[in-house]
Amino acid sequence: MNQEYPSTLLERAVKEFTKLPGIGRKTATRLVLHLLRKKEAEVAAFSDSILTLKREAKYCKVCHSISDTDICPICSNPKRDHSVICVVENIQDVMAVENTMQYRGVYHVLGGVISPMDGVSPSDLNIESLVARVAEGGVKEIIMALSSTMEGDTTNFYIYRKLSQYNVELSVIARGISVGDELEYADEVTLGSSIINRTPFMGKNI
Amino acid sequence: MNQEYPSTLLERAVKEFTKLPGIGRKTATRLVLHLLRKKEAEVAAFSDSILTLKREAKYCKVCHSISDTDICPICSNPKRDHSVICVVENIQDVMAVENTMQYRGVYHVLGGVISPMDGVSPSDLNIESLVARVAEGGVKEIIMALSSTMEGDTTNFYIYRKLSQYNVELSVIARGISVGDELEYADEVTLGSSIINRTPFMGKNI
Numbered sequence: 001m002n003q004e005y006p007s008t009l010l011e012r013a014v015k016e017f018t019k020l021p022g023i024g025r026k027t028a029t030r031l032v033l034h035l036l037r038k039k040e041a042e043v044a045a046f047s048d049s050i051l052t053l054k055r056e057a058k059y060c061k062v063c064h065s066i067s068d069t070d071i072c073p074i075c076s077n078p079k080r081d082h083s084v085i086c087v088v089e090n091i092q093d094v095m096a097v098e099n100t101m102q103y104r105g106v107y108h109v110l111g112g113v114i115s116p117m118d119g120v121s122p123s124d125l126n127i128e129s130l131v132a133r134v135a136e137g138g139v140k141e142i143i144m145a146l147s148s149t150m151e152g153d154t155t156n157f158y159i160y161r162k163l164s165q166y167n168v169e170l171s172v173i174a175r176g177i178s179v180g181d182e183l184e185y186a187d188e189v190t191l192g193s194s195i196i197n198r199t200p201f202m203g204k205n206i
Numbered sequence: 207m208n209q210e211y212p213s214t215l216l217e218r219a220v221k222e223f224t225k226l227p228g229i230g231r232k233t234a235t236r237l238v239l240h241l242l243r244k245k246e247a248e249v250a251a252f253s254d255s256i257l258t259l260k261r262e263a264k265y266c267k268v269c270h271s272i273s274d275t276d277i278c279p280i281c282s283n284p285k286r287d288h289s290v291i292c293v294v295e296n297i298q299d300v301m302a303v304e305n306t307m308q309y310r311g312v313y314h315v316l317g318g319v320i321s322p323m324d325g326v327s328p329s330d331l332n333i334e335s336l337v338a339r340v341a342e343g344g345v346k347e348i349i350m351a352l353s354s355t356m357e358g359d360t361t362n363f364y365i366y367r368k369l370s371q372y373n374v375e376l377s378v379i380a381r382g383i384s385v386g387d388e389l390e391y392a393d394e395v396t397l398g399s400s401i402i403n404r405t406p407f408m409g410k411n412i
Contacts, residue, residue: 004304006279006297007272009263013255019248020237031226032256033297036272040260042225047257049219050241054249057215057242066213066242073212091212091239098210 064109319357
């Protein structure tokens with residue numbers, strides 16, 4: 001569809017919105033025209049919020065998660081277990097794990113996974129600082145919570161090698177059937193993994 | 207889900223994005239973090255595009271559609287048929303009709319439909335200027351292309367009354383089965399309307 005826009009300003013705004021993931025031309029047009037109906041102050045607040053975030057966002061010096069301060073609220077919380085570090089790809093993953101309310105350790109945000117195809121090498125990721133945290137001592141366990149992809153597995157292995165000289169336990173989050181999923185639709189690798197890593201019925205309390 | 211954001215700047219940007227139609231908290235977070243990974247210049251371009259649109263967008267003095275100029279490209283095009291006016295609710299509708307490539311008349315954007323429930327009265331809409339266009343003469347037909355809702359029908363009737371003193375034909379776009387739709391799933395009003403307004407097989411050329 002080679003749509004003609006009646007205004008170049010409109011076209012430009014729509015074009016910017018289509019750069020967002022999952023936003024096509026039709027949705028972008030709808031979003032832009034929605035904003036256009038708002039008061040100028042509201043549009044300015046919208047526009048400013050994202051630019052201010054980009055300009056002023058800080059990243060935690062310890063775990064590299066986004067933060068308003070030099071050290072993020074999780075890393076500076078004395079009630080968190082600083083001997084357990086959960087390694088994740090990005091900030092969304094920190095929020096996802098936090099939402100489970102099942103984890104009281106700290107985090108380390110890699111900023112991605114090793115992916116030669118996309119030109120992401122280990123030096124592009126926050127791996128050295130993870131090794132430094134372990135080398136400093138006091139860390140008992142590293143929980144790898146990366147995507148269950150080849151890139152995630154490669155990164156797991158790379159970090160395993162890097163940390164092998166330290167006295168630290170390395171674990172990987174469980175792969176298995178999602179809660180609510182039906183067995184017949186699960187792929188065989190996941191199902192196989194969930195059988196091998198079966199847990200005692202009624203669980204044990206952690 | 208009462209999600210804790212690790213940064214107030216992030217939370218503020220996400221909150222602004224959730225004000226957009228159809229964008230929930232999860233999507234908003236994804237969009238904002240996507241932008242956060244971009245270069246500052248790119249985020250500035252995004253941010254600026256929408257604010258500039260809001261500040262500098264002009265509306266056509268004739269049809270009230272968005273335009274870069276005082277008179278929009280459609281209204282100022284001598285090749286369009288200025289004796290036929292298609293009345294639509296908003297700018298998206300102008301673009302939707304334009305995309306059909308079936309219409310070569312001009313438009314009139316009402317800016318909504320009469321809706322006492324939402325506090326939209328006829329004086330909030332561009333109805334007076336439509337009447338003025340007709341009163342000026344030279345208009346043969348008005349095509350009402352509003353939503354097929356009670357509000358749309360009310361607006362059709364209101365405009366019909368307003369224009370009854372002028373020698374102008376008033377038509378409404380056809381209601382019927384959508385192309386590609388199966389008959390059994392159509393509602394009875396639409397199906398009934400499509401039977402009453404049946405057209406000769408193989409059509410007649412317009």
